[in-house]
Amino acid sequence: MQREAIYQRLKAKYGFDEFRPGQYEVISDLLAGEDVLAVLPTGTGKSLIYQLVGSLLPGLVVVISPLISLMQDQVARLNYQGEKQVAALTSQLDFGTRKSVLRQLPQLKFLFISPEMLKQPRVLAALQQTTISLLVIDEAHCISTWGPDFRPDYLSLGTLKQAIGNPLTLMLTATATAKVRQDIVTQLQVPAAKQVVYSVNRPNIYLAVEQVASEADKRERLQQLVLAVKRPSIVYFSSKRQTDLIAEWLRSTTHLRVAAYHAGLTAENRFKIQQQFMAGELDVICATSAFGMGIDKADIRQVIHYHLPTNLADYVQEIGRAGRDGQPALAVLLYAPGDEQLVRNLNNLTAASPAEIQLDQQRFQQSQVAETDLSLVLQYYWTHGYSVEQVTTQFESRQRAKEAELAQLLTYVQAKTCRRAVLMAYFNEPAPDHTPRCCQLSGEPLPLAQLGLTASKAQSQAATIPWQQILAQLFLQNS
Amino acid sequence: MKEGAGLLAEYLLLLFTTAPRRPKALFNVLRGKRTVSTLFAGLTTDSLSLLGSCHGIPLVSFERATEQLVSDGWLKTTQPGYLQLTIAGAAAQQRLKDTLYLPTAWENYQAADVRQFTAASQLALQVVSEAVHQQRRYYPITTDRHIQWQVKQWFRQWQSPTLGQQIQQELTAFLQTQTTELATVFSGSLTGFNFPGQTEQQLATQLDRQPLEIVVMRKDLSCHWVAWLKQQPTTPLAALLRPLLKVTPVSSSAWQTYQDYRASQNLTLVAQRRKLKLSTVREHLLEVAILWPEFPAAELLTPIRIQQLTGLFSENPRIETWRFDTVQAAFPEIDFFWFRLYQIMRCHDAA
Structure with a gap:
């Protein structure tokens, strides 16, 4: 397709004159019939790529997405943009609704689905009867990081892709090392896919690590940061419980407008918090990593990690939610001695000893139902004919990889020299020259004033509006 | 109650009495599971108005909450699978009734x-x-x-x-x-x-x-x-x-079975027409009998069965404690359907 026609569509559909870096290249490759693995930093509008391609090609765009909340966000966003023929096929739908979505496939333009749902025979059969214009693997790094020991159905995506007629494929991720990219194209059986890889570096995000002595000090430092730095801020936690507790504590001790966001909330509450955040009605969101994947808010000024992320790739993805407007933003990782143990504990949740693996194979051979999380994962391997030795090797190698990633993360945390250089080295990218606006060197204070990130006076929490007034505002014109 | 024990537990405490109740049955009532056994439990514990009111409540949260109530000394187990209020639990329940928001229209x-x-x-x-x-x-x-x-x-x-x-x-x-x-x-x-x-x-x-x-x-x-x-x-x-809006609280399938029964007065015929097993037809009728107090249970039971069963349980006013073994020993020709229907009829009579 002509360059001009693609630009015309961009203008007509989204009102933009220019693409963001990488978008045009990926779109034109796809329209030329090439499979593409696109590594584009957060905030470059990855979803626009498949939306635009979908609007130009006849047939259904199938988007493989890892989280139900993310799918719901993406459906809502397409609805917002006026696209009505869009649905998410999730385990939360009842049987009748699932059937009705499958019946409507020929009329749909976009279908969001998890790998686990895609492999269902009814779903596969329905998709085999449908013209698929594009298969999108969103958050494609999940193939490598979640596949082996957490979501093994990610490992079947290559076979499933063949089963639905081997459609044109787009693999999207914000962060992927060379090893992860290799895993993605191998698993999806697209060795010749074009790779469009942009730097993960976000120069406007100032990188800082604050070492604290204890949990109490960490809380105190967190409070200082959310008060001192320009808002809004996101604070990431690795547990739902801590998310709730610290949000409540910040609410009661700072008068900032704070909300907690995690997968334990209902869809309605998640919607409300996201919309309040987008509308500037919240100063701080305390969240687990689920928050932000579907959020497109340009003016987030600070991302704080209260707990360590699992690896540097996740870290880059999460801090990438700050400063999408290109203005200075701050990423602070709070570290207390021993924090790495929490990451190890999380890693251990998906570990399995050779004895456990052996025992579970016996369970499978005796046709007993898989009940534990581990059995459910291992079930995949037994039904696909793996031996105990192969699975043991797979699990050991995954644990070693996780331990290595933790070590790299700690190198970043403990770096005495330019942190950005450490980060870039992880992605095999050259480091830019260090400047005072790059990152915090050991022992330096945060240059908030120089970055223009000093907080202005906090907005007071909104007064209660009488119910009659809310009704009038909502339903009467000019009220 | 200890801090952080959870408001769910406090609400659940309101469902118990000093007589033993099956928590699993109460859970199924809240979830809206329409089996005869759940509905009957709802009838005997006067909790049918809660049927389906907490559709998405996870079993694990429910169990954690009831375990908490037991460990706090507010509920106790007297026989496996049953829980009842302790004296402290009864006092706590009274306090909660005065402070918690209590629903007033859930029968809708x-x-x-x-x-x-x-x-x-x-x-x-x-x-x-x-x-x-x-x-x-x-x-x-x-x-x-x-x-x-x-x-x-x-x-x-x-x-x-x-x-x-x-x-x-x-x-x-x-x-x-x-x-x-x-x-x-x-x-x-x-x-x-x-x-x-x-x-x-x-x-x-x-x-x-x-x-x-x-x-x-x-x-x-x-x-x-x-x-x-x-x-x-x-x-x-x-x-x-x-x-x-629902015409009746009964499921549409059970309601259809009941309408067919009204027309033909013959269970076997209904089963044939509706292409259902006789046991399913009976389950449908029990569902209607539980949720529709006007159900003509006495007519179905016949005076003779009523007389037999009334005589058998005349000494025991606690309907939910009647056992089918007792019926089998005395009247082997009366099967479970008639026993349960009689229990349902008496529950409605007592209400």
Whole structure:
């Protein structure tokens, strides 16, 4: 397709004159019939790529997405943009609704689905009867990081892709090392896919690590940061419980407008918090990593990690939610001695000893139902004919990889020299020259004033509006 | 109760008495599981009004809450699978009744699909509010395609320049029948133009309640609203409710079986016509008997069976403790269906 026609569509559909870096290249490759693995930093509008391609090609765009909340966000966003023929096929739908979505496939333009749902025979059969214009693997790094020991159905995506007629494929991720990219194209059986890889570096995000002595000090430092730095801020936690507790504590001790966001909330509450955040009605969101994947808010000024992320790739993805407007933003990782143990504990949740693996194979051979999380994962391997030795090797190698990633993360945390250089080295990218606006060197204070990130006076929490007034505002014109 | 033990546990404590009850059966009542055994448990524990009121409650949360009540000394086990109030538990229950928000209209769960209506009305009110302010681009509160379709049909029918005003008047009239606190919860929870709406957590902070109390209040408000709309059948929102009203609390399949039985008076014939097993036909009739007090149980049982069973249990007024073994020993020709039907009839008589 002509360059001009693609630009015309961009203008007509989204009102933009220019693409963001990488978008045009990926779109034109796809329209030329090439499979593409696109590594584009957060905030470059990855979803626009498949939306635009979908609007130009006849047939259904199938988007493989890892989280139900993310799918719901993406459906809502397409609805917002006026696209009505869009649905998410999730385990939360009842049987009748699932059937009705499958019946409507020929009329749909976009279908969001998890790998686990895609492999269902009814779903596969329905998709085999449908013209698929594009298969999108969103958050494609999940193939490598979640596949082996957490979501093994990610490992079947290559076979499933063949089963639905081997459609044109787009693999999207914000962060992927060379090893992860290799895993993605191998698993999806697209060795010749074009790779469009942009730097993960976000120069406007100032990188800082604050070492604290204890949990109490960490809380105190967190409070200082959310008060001192320009808002809004996101604070990431690795547990739902801590998310709730610290949000409540910040609410009661700072008068900032704070909300907690995690997968334990209902869809309605998640919607409300996201919309309040987008509308500037919240100063701080305390969240687990689920928050932000579907959020497109340009003016987030600070991302704080209260707990360590699992690896540097996740870290880059999460801090990438700050400063999408290109203005200075701050990423602070709070570290207390021993924090790495929490990451190890999380890693251990998906570990399995050779004895456990052996025992579970016996369970499978005796046709007993898989009940534990581990059995459910291992079930995949037994039904696909793996031996105990192969699975043991797979699990050991995954644990070693996780331990290595933790070590790299700690190198970043403990770096005495330019942190950005450490980060870039992880992605095999050259480091830019260090400047005072790059990152915090050991022992330096945060240059908030120089970055223009000093907080202005906090907005007071909104007064209660009488119910009659809310009704009038909502339903009467000019009220 | 210890701090952090959870409001769910406190609400669950209200479901127990000093007589033993099966927590699993209560869980199934809350989830809305329509098996005869669950419905019968609901009938004997006078909790049928709660049927389906907590559709999504996870078993693990329920079990954790009841375990907490046991470890706090408020519930105790006297026989496996049963729990009952301790003396301290009974006192705590009384205190909670005075402080917790207690629902007053949940029986309306049997009058309409309240859950569906809540979701549809939430989107409908958002659509109206955005339309009043000429907004065409907004994030819908739900991405459920079925609800979106339902609301779209409704909006097409009712769209007019005065719809916003009509809705505002209608909601005002309804909320005037409620307390200021409930009206605040209702309006604060809405989503519309420039108003994402408040979460239960935020409303709880504002009103000095617990988030779960706000959840209970919102469910209760939906029930009150359903009852109110049934009295105002010509309003726009009553039209949204209409397809979700239930003719009877009985499932449509069981109701059909019952209608067929009324016509033919012959269970075997009904089974043949409905292409159902005789056991399923009997289960359907038991469901109707439990949920429809006008069910002609005595007619079905026949005077002779009633006489036999009445004689057998005349010494024991606690219907839920009757055992089928007793029947089998005395009258082997009476099977479980007749025994259960008789129990149901006596429960209704006693009510």
